[in-house]
Amino acid sequence: MKFDQPATRNPIDRLKVVGKPYDRIDGPLKTTGTAPYAYERHDVVPNQAYxxxxxxxxxxxxxxxxxxSAARAAPGVIAVVTHENAGKVNKAKAITAKLMAGPEIDHFDQAVAIVVAxxxxxxxxxxxxIVVEYDRLEGRFDLAKERASAVKPKxxxxxxxxxxNFAEAFANAPVKVDQTYTTPxxxxxxxxxxxxxxxxxxGKLTVWTSNQMIAWARRDLAEVLGLQPADVRVVSSYVxxxxxxxLWIRSDVVMAALAARVAGRPVKVALARPQIPNNTTHRPATIQRIQLGAGNDGKLVAISHESWSGDLPGGQxxxxxxxxxxxxAADNRITSHRLATLDLPEGNAMRAPGEAPGLMALEIAMDELAERLKMDPVALRIANDTQVDPEKPGRAFSHRDLIGCLRIGSQRFGWxxxxxxxxxxxxxxxxxxxxxxxAFRGNMTMNSAARASLDGKGVxxxxxxxxxxxTGSYTVIAQTAAExxxxxxxxxxxxxxxxxxPV
Incomplete structure (x- = not known):
């Protein structure tokens, strides 16, 4: 199916089911505690160990x-798995962090061992x-200290x-903002x-896990464990x-798989709340410099946005x-990203990655510009709207109504x-x-598929x-199919x- 022509009337436009108020299909399951989340899948396989x-x-x-030795001799212990007996553990190409430590330690609280009991x-x-003795190395943890060594990332x-020509336009602008903002x-x-x-x-692995992207999880687990993707099944009914x-597998599923293989029986693992910040991804700290140059009428003539952040080697x-x-809009503009190497857990997507810290800095700078101009902040943004890509003026937006959003929002909010x-x-x-x-978010598209079947009873x-x-996917997809x-x-x-x- 290709979407290369303007949409015309189609069955979804009838709005007989879509757009109507329905109770969430998953609502009764969640409110009664019977929705099958990963750690609670007591029904899927017997003899689960912890x-x-x-x-x-x-x-x-x-x-x-x-x-x-002491851990292995403790009551109820079935197995203890470390890098010494786990077998070969690879690093998935799409994941920056090594999800099992040993013998090198890359960051604090990196998974060293798992006890099965x-x-x-x-x-x-x-x-x-478990007794672990370490040789400590000097680490890099402070973005401000490592900022000078940051490089242009891939x-x-x-x-x-x-x-x-940003430098010339900014130098000649009647009104300027030049500020540095930081986020933790x-x-x-x-x-x-x-x-x-x-x-x-x-020889085949099945995992019931809490994961947003099933196909990525299958691919990455196969890479980490040296399996064919066809030999891995990933189930995540509710997240x-x-x-x-x-979006990516983390140490809970990798350590569970390694432990289950050594123990010879199913193993369930949940990261304790204190383990989550260092065994999963996080939003990296940033240092951002924003420079805005405008005329006395508020029209931007120059925009610069430079950002520094950090990650493990090979990160983003x-x-x-x-x-x-x-x-x-502004005719003269530059943007840049620089990446420092830090010995912290993997930095990656977190609730509007890029947009959340980046728009925060830009919009604060716009407010500061409005204050210097003694101009209404809404009016300033309306004055700088654009109907074409500012970096590629020959590419017009098919539809963009930021001005309409601002006017309706300010009216309803009592601005x-x-x-x-x-x-x-x-x-x-x-x-x-x-x-x-x-605020806005770019539209990311990927190939997507589903399978529909109809039985003799019309189901x-x-x-x-x-x-x-x-987010209600069960209900939204059901409404779409019914419509x-x-x-x-x-x-x-x-x-x-x-x-x-289907993926």
Missing amino acids: GVILGAAIAKGRIRRLDT STFEQARAATQL MDDPPDTAVG NQSHSAMEPFASIASWQE GGGFGSK PETAAMQTRQLY EQRRATPGQVRDGRWLVGMGMAS VTISTDMTDIG LLGVPLEQVVVRLGDSDF
């Missing part, structure tokens, strides 16, 4: 000695009996862009922790929040300057009542202010490996989150 991960106690270095309590207690999009490292904390159950049968952190930068490339001078409006003991900001079954991360096929919503069954389904 695994608990021990993390590295240093932030950079090497394991000098590892003694697991009959009960969770036995496994947790035995991890404290990215899918160009890390740097330049249009016109931020960690995910989804309601459902990272959790997995792993089971081997005749209790991911926000980007669960926080793409904080990307949105600046398309949000506002005309705003008092620009701080500290003028009180509600009892509270000082009340009113602000605004623009439609839709199967795709897409996951429901709490297009002309059947009641009650006659649609949706199956999600299984690598046996």
Whole structure:
């Protein structure tokens, strides 16, 4: 199916099912506690043992000695797995971090060992009996200190862009803003922790896990464990929040798979809340310099957005300057990204990666420009709207209505009542202010597939490996199928989150 012509009327436009208020299909399951999340899949495979991960106690270095004898002799312990007995553990090409340490330690709390026992309590207690001696190395943890050594990163999009003559235009601009903004490292904390159950049968692996991208998980697990993708099945029926952190496999599923193979029985693992910041991905800290030059009428003549961030060797930068490339018009503009090497856990997607820290910096700078111009912040943004790509003026947007969004939003929000001078409006003991900001996200598209079947009773079954991360996918897909096929919503069954389904 190709979308290379303007859309005309089609069955979805009838809006007999789509757009109507329906109870969420998954609602009763979630409110009664019967929705099958990964760690609670007691039904899928018998004889499950419990695994608990021990993390590295240093932030950079090497394991000098590892003694697991006391842990292996502890009550209920079935196996203790480390790099010494796990077999070959590869690093997946799409993942920056090594998901099992040993003998090198790349970052604090990196998974060093997993204890498998009959009960969770036995496994947790035995991890404290493992003796690990380290040789410490000097690490790099502070972006500000490593900023000078940052390099131009390899990215899918160009890390740097330049249009016109920014330096000259900025120097001659009547009104200027030149500010540096910083954002801290931020960690995910989804309601459902990272959790997995792993089971081997005749050399083939099945995992029930909390993951947003099933096909990527299958591919990466196969690479880490040296398997063919066809020998890995990934199931993730419900995901209790991911926000980007669960786009890739993490140490819970890798350690569960390694432990299950050594123990010879299924193993379930959940990262404890304190383990999540260092055993998963995080939003990297940034340093961003924004330079805006404008005329007295508020029209931008020059925009510069430079961003520095850090990651493990081979990682990617926080793409904080990307949105600046398309949000506002200015004939003279530069953007750049620089990447420092830091000995911290992997930096990667987190709830609007790039957009969240990058637009924050740009929009604060726009507010500061509005203040210097003594211009309404909404009016400033309207004055700098563009209907073409600012970096490629020959490429017009097919539809862009930022001005309409700003006007409707300000009208409904009561913007005309705003008092620009701080500290003028009180509600009892509270000082009340009113602000605004623009935001957008680029549209990323990928190939996608689903399978539809119809039985003799008129029941439609839709199967795709897409996951429901709490956003109502089961219901939305059911509505879509019911609308297009002309059947009641009650006659649609949706199956999600299984690598046996189309990607």
